[in-house]
Amino acid sequence: MTGHAGFEDFGGSRRSYGAHDVIYYEGDPVKKLYQLVEGSIMLFKLLPDGRRQVVEVLQVGDIFGLAEGTEYEGTAETLTKAVVSEVELHQVERSAQLQQKLTKCLISQMNALHEHAVLLGRKSATERVASFFMYLVPNRGGPGCIGPDPAAADDCCDLELHMTRQEIADYLGLTIETVSRVISDLKKRGVIRVEKADKIHLGRVCDLCQITGIH
Amino acid sequence: MTGHAGFEDFGGSRRSYGAHDVIYYEGDPVKKLYQLVEGSIMLFKLLPDGRRQVVEVLQVGDIFGLAEGTEYEGTAETLTKAVVSEVELHQVERSAQLQQKLTKCLISQMNALHEHAVLLGRKSATERVASFFMYLVPNRGGPGCIGPDPAAADDCCDLELHMTRQEIADYLGLTIETVSRVISDLKKRGVIRVEKADKIHLGRVCDLCQITGIH
DNA sequence: CGATCGCTTGACCACGATCAACTCCCGTGG
DNA sequence: CCACGGGAGTTGATCGTGGTCAAGCGATCG
Numbered sequence: 001m002t003g004h005a006g007f008e009d010f011g012g013s014r015r016s017y018g019a020h021d022v023i024y025y026e027g028d029p030v031k032k033l034y035q036l037v038e039g040s041i042m043l044f045k046l047l048p049d050g051r052r053q054v055v056e057v058l059q060v061g062d063i064f065g066l067a068e069g070t071e072y073e074g075t076a077e078t079l080t081k082a083v084v085s086e087v088e089l090h091q092v093e094r095s096a097q098l099q100q101k102l103t104k105c106l107i108s109q110m111n112a113l114h115e116h117a118v119l120l121g122r123k124s125a126t127e128r129v130a131s132f133f134m135y136l137v138p139n140r141g142g143p144g145c146i147g148p149d150p151a152a153a154d155d156c157c158d159l160e161l162h163m164t165r166q167e168i169a170d171y172l173g174l175t176i177e178t179v180s181r182v183i184s185d186l187k188k189r190g191v192i193r194v195e196k197a198d199k200i201h202l203g204r205v206c207d208l209c210q211i212t213g214i215h
Numbered sequence: 216m217t218g219h220a221g222f223e224d225f226g227g228s229r230r231s232y233g234a235h236d237v238i239y240y241e242g243d244p245v246k247k248l249y250q251l252v253e254g255s256i257m258l259f260k261l262l263p264d265g266r267r268q269v270v271e272v273l274q275v276g277d278i279f280g281l282a283e284g285t286e287y288e289g290t291a292e293t294l295t296k297a298v299v300s301e302v303e304l305h306q307v308e309r310s311a312q313l314q315q316k317l318t319k320c321l322i323s324q325m326n327a328l329h330e331h332a333v334l335l336g337r338k339s340a341t342e343r344v345a346s347f348f349m350y351l352v353p354n355r356g357g358p359g360c361i362g363p364d365p366a367a368a369d370d371c372c373d374l375e376l377h378m379t380r381q382e383i384a385d386y387l388g389l390t391i392e393t394v395s396r397v398i399s400d401l402k403k404r405g406v407i408r409v410e411k412a413d414k415i416h417l418g419r420v421c422d423l424c425q426i427t428g429i430h
Numbered sequence: 431c432g433a434t435c436g437c438t439t440g441a442c443c444a445c446g447a448t449c450a451a452c453t454c455c456c457g458t459g460g
Numbered sequence: 461c462c463a464c465g466g467g468a469g470t471t472g473a474t475c476g477t478g479g480t481c482a483a484g485c486g487a488t489c490g
Contacts, residue, residue: 045332055332073326106321107281107283110325113325118260118270120388121335121388215263
C-alpha cells in the first residue's frame with residue numbers, strides 16, 4: 001500500500017483524486033484502463049441488500065478498470081489522496097509493450113487474489129487481521145520471508161492503515177466489531193501497539209507473522 | 216465447467232490427464248503456461264496445518280501456471296479427465312497475439328475471483344452452495360441474467376458437479392458436513408433433486424437463483 | 431462546550447464447526 | 461449371487477467463533 005520507487009509505468013495521462021473519491025461505479029460504462037501511481041485505492045462489490053466486499057486493495061503499479069463486458073464489475077474508490085494514470089483501451093490493444101506490462105501486473109494481482117481467497121475461506125478472525133497487517137510490512141510475510149533481517153538489530157515496524165475499521169472489516173470478511181476486538185486483543189497480548197486508530201507499531205514483526213496461519 | 220465450443224485457443228502442444236491427476240504442485244519450478252482445453256481442473260493452496268482452499272475451478276479456455284517468481288504458488292489438480300494445452304513461457308513473451316489472448320483470459324478469471332471473494336467474505340452457507348450451483352448453469356446467474364428464457368416452456372436444468380463434497384467445501388470455504396446439510400435442506404425445500412451425489416436436477420433455475428444473495 | 435462520527439466494549443445469540451455414529455453405494459471376492 | 465469392506469456422504473448432538481444489538485467512549489470540529 002506504500003509507494004515503491006520503480007514499477008511498470010504505463011505512461012498514460014495522470015490525474016489526481018482526493019481521499020474517498022469514487023473513480024468509477026459498478027455498472028458504469030468502461031472507457032479507460034487505470035494504473036495506480038501514488039496513494040491507495042480499493043475495489044469493492046455490493047450485494048443488493050447492502051453487504052459489501054472489498055475485493056482488492058491496490059498497490060502502486062496495480063491495474064484496474066478491466067472488464068469483460070462494457071460495464072465495470074465493481075466500484076473503485078480512493079482510500080487516500082491518489083494519483084492515477086489513465087490509458088485509452090484501444091491504445092492498449094495496439095501496443096505489444098503495454099500488453100506485456102499488463103500481463104505482469106495481472107499475474108501479480110491474481111496471486112494476491114488467490115492468497116486473499118485463502119484468508120477469506122480458511123482463516124480465523126485473528127489470523128485475518130494479522131495477515132492484513134503483515135501485507136503492510138515491506139518484504140515480509142511473503143514466500144521469501146525468512147524471518148527478521150539479521151543485519152537489523154531490532155525487528156520492529158510502523159504501519160499506516162489508511163483504512164477505517166469498516167473498510168478493513170469489508171476487506172477481511174468480518175464485522176467492524178470483530179476487527180476492533182481482535183485489534184484490542186493483539187494490543188493486550190503486546191503484539192501490537194496502537195498509536196492512533198490507523199497507526200500501528202509492531203515491536204517484533206515475527207510475533208505477528210506467527211499468528212497469520214502461514215507458519 | 217462444461218465444454219464450450221469456441222474459446223481463445225493458445226495452440227500449444229496437447230496433453231491428456233486422468234481424473235485427480237496433479238499437473239503441478241505448489242513450489243514446483245515454473246516451466247510452462249497451461250490452458251484447459253477439455254475437462255475441469257482446480258487450483259488450490261494449503262496452509263501448513265492442512266487447511267485447504269480451492270482458489271479457482273477452471274473453465275475450458277482458462278489459463279493456469281502463471282507465477283510471479285520461479286515457483287508455482289498453488290497446486291493444479293484435475294477434477295475429471297482433462298486435456299491441457301502447454302506453451303513454453305518464452306513463446307508467450309515473444310508473441311503479441313498470445314499476449315492479447317492471455318490478457319482476455321486473465322480479465323475473465325480476475326472477475327471470477329472478485330465474485331468468489333464476495334461469496335467467501337459475505338455470503339451464508341446456503342447462498343454459497345446456491346451460487347456454486349448457479350455457476351454451473353450456462354448463461355444464468357451472471358449480470359446478463361434476466362430470468363428464464365421466455366422461449367423455453369420450462370426452466371429446468373441438469374448439473375454434473377464433477378467434485379466431491381470435500382472439494383466443494385474447500386472451494387466454498389465450508390466444511391463437508393455443512394455442504395451436505397445445505398444440499399439436504401435444498402432437497403427438502405424442493406429447490407433441487409439429487410439424482411446421484413454429483414448429479415443435481417433443478418426444477419426451476421429461478422428458484423435457486425433467488426437464494427444466491429444476488430437478488 | 432456540545433454535536434458528531436469513528437471506534438470500543440459488553441451481553442447475548444446463531445450459524446457453521448466439530449466430533450461421532452450411521453447409511454449408502456460400489457467394487458471385489460468367495 | 462450375495463457377503464464383505466471401504467470410502468463417500470448424511471445426520472445428530474454439542475460447542476465455539478464471530479455476528480448482532482446496544483450502550484459508552486473519545487477525538488475532532490463547529
